[in-house]
Amino acid sequence: MWLAIFFGASVLVALTPGANNLLGMHHAVHHGPAKAVTALLGRLAAFAVMITAVVAGLGPVLAASHLALTIIKWAGVAYLVYLAIRALTSTPTAESPVGRGHPLRKEFLVAISNPKAVLIFTAFLPQFVDPSRGPIPLQLAVLGVVYLAAELLAGTAYVTIGAVIRKAGLTGRAKAHLDRATGAVLLGMAGALATSKV
Numbered sequence: 001m002w003l004a005i006f007f008g009a010s011v012l013v014a015l016t017p018g019a020n021n022l023l024g025m026h027h028a029v030h031h032g033p034a035k036a037v038t039a040l041l042g043r044l045a046a047f048a049v050m051i052t053a054v055v056a057g058l059g060p061v062l063a064a065s066h067l068a069l070t071i072i073k074w075a076g077v078a079y080l081v082y083l084a085i086r087a088l089t090s091t092p093t094a095e096s097p098v099g100r101g102h103p104l105r106k107e108f109l110v111a112i113s114n115p116k117a118v119l120i121f122t123a124f125l126p127q128f129v130d131p132s133r134g135p136i137p138l139q140l141a142v143l144g145v146v147y148l149a150a151e152l153l154a155g156t157a158y159v160t161i162g163a164v165i166r167k168a169g170l171t172g173r174a175k176a177h178l179d180r181a182t183g184a185v186l187l188g189m190a191g192a193l194a195t196s197k198v
Helices: 002-015 019-031 033-055 059-064 066-088 103-112 115-128 136-167 172-195
Strands: none
Touching (some): 002 115, 019 033, 019 103, 019 172, 033 115, 066 103, 066 172
């Protein structure tokens, strides 16, 4: 029962609009749903690294380190600005600047440089741990796997939205407008992250 409750809560957290979900939708538009779903593995790999750190007991240390979170934060800001600029300078006939390169790598870099993700795994997961259920590291590992399943489900939902948009058969100019809109949103996310207290 507790895992079902945790899964439901995790799906709600994972469905929250963010840079990774935006990228998943964007990759589906430019590369197709199959490649976009495959790219989700990059996001899951980044989160798996964070979960492993939490299971190893490093999560609270990292969460308490202002320097570490600040470095992660500004790395995330810089990468989001980089992607935003490439999207905003797109042309009607060019391949998507955000889409160029390997989508899986982009998903990984955006996820691993998100300090809020670190806080999710160091503050959200432990709330569902109960010492009476067994070893805490094992519980954290199980919760981590369940969260990854929720993240995959949520990411697939955004990819599906992108697939529907792709099926509409957008022209090159329409895709360029979509790139600029994506760039504007990414820039806004970078600004929100830069001004956050994380």
